[in-house]
Amino acid sequence: MTSFIERYHVPEQHFWVRGSRSGPPVEYDAGTGLWSVYGYPELREALNDPVTFSSDTMRVVPKEMLPESEDFSLSGFLTQIDPPEHTKLRKLVSSAFTRKVVADLEPRIADLTHELLDAARERGGHLELVTDLAYPLPVTVIAELLGVPSSDRDLFRQWANALFERDTQVSLNKSTEEQRQDLQAALTPLKEMTDYLGTHAAERRRQPRADLLTRLVEAEVDGERLPDRQVVNFAMILLLAGHVTTTMLLGNTVLCLDAFPEQQARARADRASIPAVIEESLRFLTPFAAVTRATTREVELGGETIPADRLVMLWLGAANRDPRQFSDPDVFAPGRDPNPHLGFGHGIHFCLGAPLARLEGRVALNILLDRYDPLRTDPDDPVAFIPTPTMTGVRHLPLR
Numbered sequence: 220m221t222s223f224i225e226r227y228h229v230p231e232q233h234f235w236v237r238g239s240r241s242g243p244p245v246e247y248d249a250g251t252g253l254w255s256v257y258g259y260p261e262l263r264e265a266l267n268d269p270v271t272f273s274s275d276t277m278r279v280v281p282k283e284m285l286p287e288s289e290d291f292s293l294s295g296f297l298t299q300i301d302p303p304e305h306t307k308l309r310k311l312v313s314s315a316f317t318r319k320v321v322a323d324l325e326p327r328i329a330d331l332t333h334e335l336l337d338a339a340r341e342r343g344g345h346l347e348l349v350t351d352l353a354y355p356l357p358v359t360v361i362a363e364l365l366g367v368p369s370s371d372r373d374l375f376r377q378w379a380n381a382l383f384e385r386d387t388q389v390s391l392n393k394s395t396e397e398q399r400q401d402l403q404a405a406l407t408p409l410k411e412m413t414d415y416l417g418t419h420a421a422e423r424r425r426q427p428r429a430d431l432l433t434r435l436v437e438a439e440v441d442g443e444r445l446p447d448r449q450v451v452n453f454a455m456i457l458l459l460a461g462h463v464t465t466t467m468l469l470g471n472t473v474l475c476l477d478a479f480p481e482q483q484a485r486a487r488a489d490r491a492s493i494p495a496v497i498e499e500s501l502r503f504l505t506p507f508a509a510v511t512r513a514t515t516r517e518v519e520l521g522g523e524t525i526p527a528d529r530l531v532m533l534w535l536g537a538a539n540r541d542p543r544q545f546s547d548p549d550v551f552a553p554g555r556d557p558n559p560h561l562g563f564g565h566g567i568h569f570c571l572g573a574p575l576a577r578l579e580g581r582v583a584l585n586i587l588l589d590r591y592d593p594l595r596t597d598p599d600d601p602v603a604f605i606p607t608p609t610m611t612g613v614r615h616l617p618l619r
């Protein structure tokens with residue numbers, strides 16, 4: 220592991236990449252005021268109990284810190300709501316965002332991958348995987364799917380960076396002013412995205428098209444349709460979750476195949492093993508390294524008693540390296556079977572976009588292996604990780 224960390228300059232805050240933890244599976248950190256869960260069985264236990272571990276984390280944020288703005292509404296924000304509202308909304312959006320809708324995208328994903336790699340070759344010089352492929356591919360796919368112009372992707376990137384790229388840890392012990400400023404900083408991009416998607420959704424109500432926004436506007440379960448605000452908030456999750464994480468997955472997978480050349484040779488020779496490579500990449504360098512929950516009651520977990528109304532960080536990345544679940548967790552071994560990693564979460568909030576992320580990963584990696592032999596990073600131009608503690612991904616990955 221030491222060589223991986225040194226070779227790729229893995230930041231200090233990505234502790235789970237730096238080898239399995241030796242500490243307890245559940246811990247309170249007085250510095251941040253947060254509880255953290257690192258162990259695999261403990262994490263599954265929490266994710267299997269959404270009544271105790273609620274996704275409505277705003278309920279524990281003191282009211283005086285919440286913005287008093289009409290622009291701030293988490294209605295329809297699937298990741299932030301609990302049953303029964305979650306169950307109903309998930310059913311509704313799943314009826315529009317189906318497996319068939321995703322599977323039909325395969326030829327377009329392949330064409331786009333070739334187009335992007337051709338464009339990079341025409342520009343000359345080396346391939347910078349993130350700028351040339353891993354960023355533009357998923358954002359274009361999700362924009363085309365939703366029906367918003369993919370030429371606006373710089374705008375989407377600005378919003379995503381403003382919301383996600385932080386090098387500081389979440390903490391409840393910051394001053395009220397600091398917390399308010401953090402929330403305010405998130406409010407501006409949220410407001411801009413709401414207006415942008417609201418305009419597009421309103422247009423689809425007037426003039427339906429063959430796109431996902433239209434399907435969402437028209438989706439109906441038990442005679443009920445989605446209110447505008449919920450269409451916009453769900454589209455917002457798709458636009459953000461639909462590209463940021465998949466960008467990380469593509470970069471991380473190439474990094475893994477660079478670090479473990481024998482696995483690259485194996486994947487090259489046996490393309491049927493690519494899906495297993497993607498799954499192991501999700502375990503080994505978990506893009507969405509932590510999810511947050513709020514306790515609704517006092518609860519025992521991993522030998523600790525977590526009081527009610529506490530914020531709990533569930534470290535998917537650390538659980539994916541728990542030696543009680545995965546033998547030799549710090550080795551990238553796509554042959555693991557089964558590989559029950561938690562990279563897409565677990566339970567009722569399991570990632571709705573997992574089929575799309577897996578498809579994009581498989582198609583793009585196959586084409587990269589076809590066109591680049593070997594796929595190698597450039598030792599003279601170092602890899603750079605995103606500093607955000609809860610996200611594992613590279614933002615600069617130059618290839619030789």
Ligand code: HEM
Pocket residue numbers: 274297298299309361456457460461462464465468506507510511535561562563564565567568569570571572573575576
């Ligand atoms: C939920 C990871 C790609 C849409 C989640 C969750 C994780 C996750 C860990 C659970 C959140 C929680 O429990 O609080 C990832 C990773 C991806 C990826 C690692 C890529 C490698 C995508 C894509 C889309 C998407 C491509 C859509 C196009 C969603 C949605 C949810 C979700 C809508 C919320 C589900 C719910 O709350 O019921 N994702 N995701 N994700 N993801 Fe993904």
